Amino acid sequence: MSTAPDGTVLAAGCVLWRRSPRTAGAIEICLVHRPRYDDWSHPKGKLKPGERALDGALREVREETGHQGVPGPVLPTVRYLVAGRPKQVSYWAAEALSPGDFTPGREVDRIAWLTPAAARRRITEPRDRTLVDALLKALARQ
Template identity: 45%
Template sequence: MPRSRPEITSAGAVVLRRGRDVLLVHRPKYDDWSFPKGKLERGEHVTAAAVREVEEETGVRVRLGRPLSSQTYSVGRARKTVHYWIARASGSDDVSAYAPNAEIDEVAWVPVSKATRVLTYPHDRDTLAEALQHPKRTRTVIVLRHAQSRARRTWHAEDALRPLLATGQRQAERLVPVLEAYGVRRVMTSSSVRCADTVAPYCRTTGTEPEPIDRLSEEHARRGKVRKLVRRTVEALGKTGPTVICTHRPVLPFIFDELGLDDPKLEKGELLVVHLRRGRVVASERH
């Protein structure tokens, strides 16, 4: 039987500035202009890799927005897939102090009207065209099901006190760079221990104060109250910034109902990133 082709996974971003400029890099080895991107490190999530690669190649720290179509093409014998997002600078977007190196010798903000002519590859021009179809900023809500927890049948105390397993604790730690990639600033969680402990590593790492909410717990959740909470959360995104809501399987359908989405039936530790524009869902992605 023929050998399967090696798979290479990379991640990057189309970084926009006020909808008029896009951030491009020049690679002297290939003499090409492209978007900042790179291969995943061992065990790294694609979202974290996208943010890291942009910062390493340009010096600009970004926050991910809505996802774009992935690129797939051949590199020698290998099949390469590059995952892309629209992104914005989360701090300074000044690249004047960038120090050229053997990998990237030039970084530039290029007017979008000129970028099509500057980009070397047709697939990058297609990705830019897709990004420019959606140049407006979006707001982000991340709906998170708590990580792996002690089985209900083996727990004889109050259910709200049921803790994470060691595997769940590792899941919670791995969530940190994923939530950071979207710049999460508000952390809302069921008051149950297994939910609070799922977001605890992120809160410790970023200094974010969690908001324990009884109505997000299995014991206290009611459809109407949860929907009202989600509605107010979406309305406040402009002030609060990207928000994560961590809760339980029975509560998740109430949240998705309010967002106008089908329940994706998240597994423990999974999340759905929901991108909204003027309160309406324009894109979502499951991780």
């Protein structure tokens, strides 16, 4: 696990998205379900010592969703406390170009591809909902 000099736990993740296979011009966002917390969130995880944040974000996407993400714009960094310890999660937009090969596991037992509105409703932590809006703004600028 990588930490900042002040002890902040460093993590990274992506808002993984794809072009909808059902609706032309629409996008879908991938959320992961973590049985340990019984929550829905964007794929993310702690960085390994010496690991660059973007590399860790893409690794976590691959491990948790079975998808290769093509990195896009930087999204807002999220900061919060976990058991009284500060945590900082750096995020990127990442497009899933391949079908992927999700395998349920201990960390993530389900994934869901949802419209942005449905993703906002499904996300457990309100702070993660802001990332959906940031993704939509970033894609609109492209």
